[in-house]
Amino acid sequence: MTLSPTLTFNDGHTIPQLGYGVWQVEDGVAEKVVRQAFEAGFRHIDTARIYGNEAGVGRAIAGSGLTPDEIFITTKLWNADQGYEPTLAAFEESLDRLGLEKLDLYLIHWMQPQQDKYVDTWRALIELQKRGRVKSIGVSNFTAKGIQRLIDETGVVPAIHQIELHPYFSQQELRDFGREKGILTQAWSPLGQGGALLEDPAVAAVAAKHHATPAQVVIAWHLAIGNVVIPKSVTESRIQENYAALDITFDEDDVQAINRLDRTAAGGGRIGPDPAVSDFA
Template identity: 70%
Template sequence: MTNFVSPELPLNNGRTIPQLGYGVWQMEDQVAEGAVLNAFEVGYRHIDTARIYGNEAGVGRAIAASGLAPEELFITTKVWNSDQGYQQTLDAFDASMERLGLQTLDLYLIHWLQPKQGKYVETWNALIELQKAGRVRSIGVCNFTTEALQEIEEATGVVPEIHQVETHPYFPQPELRSYAAAKGILHQSWSPLGQGGELLAEPVLERIAAKHGATPAQVVIAWHLALGNVVIPKSATPARIAENWAALGLTLDAGDIAAIDGLDQGRAGRIGADPAVSDFA
């Protein structure tokens, strides 16, 4: 285990969240169990899963086997698109909690906006109810547009505590980050290292990594941390789990950050679906 400890960022409800977490997207249940246990050993305390990942039970087994107290951990899961709607969300939450083996969840998120389905306001109301009942400490959304963030606030009076959305140097989402900052919403990055390795072969990142005696992945994670993003890199490989955690020891200078900011490709840099138009079960 390293000596690094993740910074804690303040949420707009007075709680905090570890800025560097561990994601388990595209991991089979058994793989996730071992990987999360390994992540705990390295030092991670913030785990991000989702119903659609099919590994909440594996994450739950890792939590139970870790010996860590619930108050030492920060666990996130998400309501999937086909479970949206007020009562459907409440039922989906109960099922997720059973798989995770938890009594109280740290953070519950709406996974996608699903604009054509049009159930995101009633789904948001269900999250508000879960928080009022003390079953969830914090609530937020993933993959929303600025307009939808405004809409759910106007409809309910409740501002999300976190917005989790695709964010990496090729697609840094400056407009969403600016809106979130103005509203006190923490910006959380999924696919923070891109996908497929293309980003990590970027010469700018290789140059900065060589300058600091670091890896390109560590440079990208350090960039997210410097911007104030919550970041959840994913790897099932023990060496990379530890490598990503060690990015906490890397401090970039202003020139490094400006060079990485310069990699922004705008909409062309997006690798995932566009929340404004995507609707899928």
Template identity: 85%
Template sequence: MTLSPTLTFNDGNTIPQLGYGVWQVEDDVAEKVVFQAFEAGFRHIDTAKIYGNESGVGRAIAGSGLKPEEIFITTKLWNADQGYESTLQAFEESMERLGLETLDMYLIHWLQPKQDKYVDTWKALIELQKRGRVKSIGVSNFTVEGLQRLIDETGVVPAINQIELHPYFSQSELRAFGASKGILTQAWSPLGQGGELLEDAVVAGIAAKHNATPAQLVIAWHLAIGNVVIPKSVTESRIHENYASLDLTLDASDIEAINGLDRSAAGAGRIGPDPAVSDFA
């Protein structure tokens, strides 16, 4: 079985570059599909409090027979829990649901600029890392300005920024800023949404050239440009197909062609909320 390559954080820890996401997966289903993901070869699982499936992920971990050092688990703090003390409490509740004593990575889920609690929240994550409860800390859905403020006010650089990222919305400027600070970029919604990207003629053509599925091609593109990527599927065959993306090698012309699909310059491509203005509990 091909093992996922790992990338190194700015804190010296490592993360499997290919992971498995469980957004919009019900708790009882999460147990089954995470176990299937482990069987397929995935060792990196990404969940969050708001997904409502940390307990299911925890049951899959407990039943997998895998040692803690063999897996990498991420969860995220929800917006309503931002703030120093509330973050510490929410973390303990997530850990109880996951059945873990130590977490590989904890993220602030959204910037929430109007709420303006993310700096105090970040200080709580720093404290959890100092206590040895979390190995690596990072953020999700943060802008350049939000990242810079965390760095300026605490001196601690996030290990990762998990953001919406796919060929139609490649976030090149945000990725470049992260790279300049030693922050890895992780892609959510890596295959786009609604099937449009996977039916794109460019994607389909290159996939056919490699005798691969369009999804495998897009995942391979993420890996090639240095993203951590967490595709989600609840279909066992597709879970295995997604993992097999590791065996696909793209050439420079493939990558250039997929890069050319970006719609950001036209003010389009984004699927989810804009972190710079989104404010929801």
């Protein structure tokens, strides 16, 4: 079985570049599909408190026969739990649901600039890392300005930034900012939504070249440009198909063909909320 390559954080720890996401997966389903993901070869699982499926992920971990050293688990702090003390409490609750003694990666789920609690929240994550409760800490859905503020006020650089990122919305500026700061970029909604991306003629052409599926091509593009990527499916055959994207080797022509799909300059491409103005609990 092909093993996912790993990327190294600025704190020295590593993360499997290809992971499995469980957004919008019900808790009762999560146990089954995470088990199938493990069987397909995935060792990196991405969940969050707000997904409501940490317990299901925990059951899959407990029944997998895999040791903590063989898997990589991420979860995220929800917006309503931001603030120093609430973050410490929410972290322990997530760990209890997951059935883990410590976590590989903990993220602030959204910057929430209107709340303006993210610096104190970041200080709590720093404390959790100092206590050895979590190996690595990072952020999700921030702006470059927000990340710079974290660095300026605490001196600690996030290990990773998880953002909406797919060929129609490639986030080049944020990726460049992260690279300059030594922050890895992780893509959520990596295949876009609604199927339009997977039906794009440019994706189809690269898929034909590699005798691959469109989804495999998009995942291979993420891997080729250095993203950590967490595709999600609840269909076992597609979970296996997504993992098999590791066997595709892109050349520069392939990368550029997919790069040209970006719609940011035309004012489009984004699917989810804009972190600069998002404000929801």
